[in-house]
Amino acid sequence: MDTMRDRFAPTLSRLLDEDPRVAVVLAEIGRDGFARAASRHPDRVINVGIREQLLIGAGAGLALAGLRPVMHTFASFLVERPFEQVKLDFGHQGLGGVLVSAAASFDWPAGGFTHMAPGDVALMDTLDGWTVHVPGHPDEAETLLRHAVAAGDDKVYVRLSVQRNAAGRVVDGARFLTVRTGRAGVVVAVGPMLENVLAATEGLDVTVLYATTVRPFDARAVRGATEAAGTDVVIVEPFLAGTSTGAVNDALIEVPHRVLGLGVGRRELRGYGEFDEHLAAHGLTPGPLRERITGFLSRTSRG
Missing domain, CATH: 3.40.50.920 (Rossmann fold)
Structure with a gap:
């Protein structure tokens, strides 16, 4: 039984093949899932190492160059640690990009409180113009990832979790x-x-x-x-x-x-x-x- 995160790398790898605007920026987390995609698109799969502020800054630079950046790591390192960069590099500059998190509120308790982010959506609420997707099943995660990447130059946050419902539903990225x-x-x-x-x-x-x-x-x-x-x-x-x-x-x-x-x-x-x-x-x-x-x-x- 796969997880939402299991769908992330294969879905984004296909999008890298399909759309020359798509770029993926990683901070070590998830790099193995993009090994093949990186060999095909070395200029659009970028691993900045354990530098989360740089993760967001590099994504904003790609957006300024006309690309559609997708930035990925654990929620605590994607939203909380580099929040100033999210606020300024994307919000203040009026840029679009896609944040895709893993670990949700407490998916990996062994990592301790540094790897937990129950306040991420509330923190994103202090910023203007962000779409926030919270899928409940891997099928929905794949659909909403595609919605997020295809959303022009909008700012989108996709929150992935190990918790899942038994079955996926048909979701459209907007309505309840x-x-x-x-x-x-x-x-x-x-x-x-x-x-x-x-x-x-x-x-x-x-x-x-x-x-x-x-x-x-x-x-x-x-x-x-x-x-x-x-x-x-x-x-x-x-x-x-x-x-x-x-x-x-x-x-x-x-x-x-x-x-x-x-x-x-x-x-x-x-x-x-x-x-x-x-x-x-x-x-x-x-x-x-x-x-x-x-x-x-x-x-x-x-x-």
């Missing part, structure tokens, strides 16, 4: 999908959280929306869902809890509503553990999710 309909609330599941959300809401009279592109936020889908299901909204994200509650509030600004943001907590878990243990510790497994969702929705029914 309606997976289940109900009348007692709306639950938005982001990327790889869908499977746990569906298990947590089994038998509940709620609408479940599936989001694999969270920026721009599909406000129309949320407003449409609340017309039938009421204006209580829970959003379950695989990154920092509350990252998208502001987007939900903006979507429903004209109507009274309540929103609950579930995701990774702010408290640092200092035991390495395993991925599933971190997921459980943050309450993102079906049992705790169901308890928190039903508790939130029941407060409305009690008035």
